[in-house]
Amino acid sequence: MRILFFCQLTLIALLPHTVHAAPETALTATDTTEAQTSQVKQSSLESAARWGLDETEWARFKDLMQGPLGLQSPHLDPLSALGIEARDDAERTRYAELQVQMETARVTKLLAYQNAYDQAYKRLYPDILPVNLIGTAAQVSPVTANNRAAVFVTLDCKACDELIKRMQGTHQPFDIYLIDSHGNDDRIRTWARKSAIDPVKVRSRQITLNHDQGRWVRLDGQGDFPAVLRQHNGKWVRQ
Incomplete structure (x- = not known):
């Protein structure tokens, strides 16, 4: 028994010392939070840009919709919400002009499609x-x-x-x-x-x-x- 134990010790001593590299550290909770925050910020920037707004204006819109305005009119678009709650005439004019531009573009597209729809209807169902x-x-x-x-x-x-x-x-x-x-x-x-x-x-x-x-x-x-x-x-x- 002593001889077997001695042989095991000798074998271990002769083995080269291997340094095991620590496995790559998984994402920490902080990393995950930062990634999520970055995604939310990017999404907000993209949403703001679609309405011609900057990040600060978008944040104010979101804040307004959390208050009485959002409770009374939950489906208000950003420009209407910011225009209604404008803090001065310059803001009110800015949001009104943005909305006119966007509505003009939207209705122009709608009418163009309605025209295409009408023409298709005449061809396919002339008697209806x-x-x-x-x-x-x-x-x-x-x-x-x-x-x-x-x-x-x-x-x-x-x-x-x-x-x-x-x-x-x-x-x-x-x-x-x-x-x-x-x-x-x-x-x-x-x-x-x-x-x-x-x-x-x-x-x-x-x-x-x-x-x-x-x-x-x-x-x-x-x-x-x-x-x-x-x-x-x-x-x-x-x-």
Whole structure:
């Protein structure tokens, strides 16, 4: 037993001393936090840039949406939020101008696509009344197009039919919004036929057929139907 133990000690002594390198240290909690912070900052910078804002303005927007403004209007875009809470006239003007520029670009794209959609509809379904794909006319926007009237109607409204008939006789362009269409194109087409909407005027977009999709509520509409609204000084006013 002593001889075996002595041999083991001798063998260990003869083995070269090996220095084992420590394994690479894994990312520490601090490293992980710093990486996450960097990602969040980069994301904020990119989001701010999309709205024409800098990092400080973006941070203020996020802070505003954590307060009463965010509770009252949770879906406000950054420019509207900062403009509403502007601290002076210069800030208010800056955000208003940025929003006008962005809205102009957005609506230009929407109208270009709507035009392409209309042309495709004419080719594919020449005998079916087209329903407006986008329905930009009654949106709250700094951009207006020829001050077209927005006419809000309901399915079972005799006064609506009479108003539409009179308005068609004036040959002025207007946009119809059916409150209770429930997003059903056939429903709005059936109503249009019942109300004797001129299909030629619809195809030429002198008259457009639109689902309301909550616009009446967003415009804070009140009163009975039909309702005719036009833009005046950037606000929709009932006529």
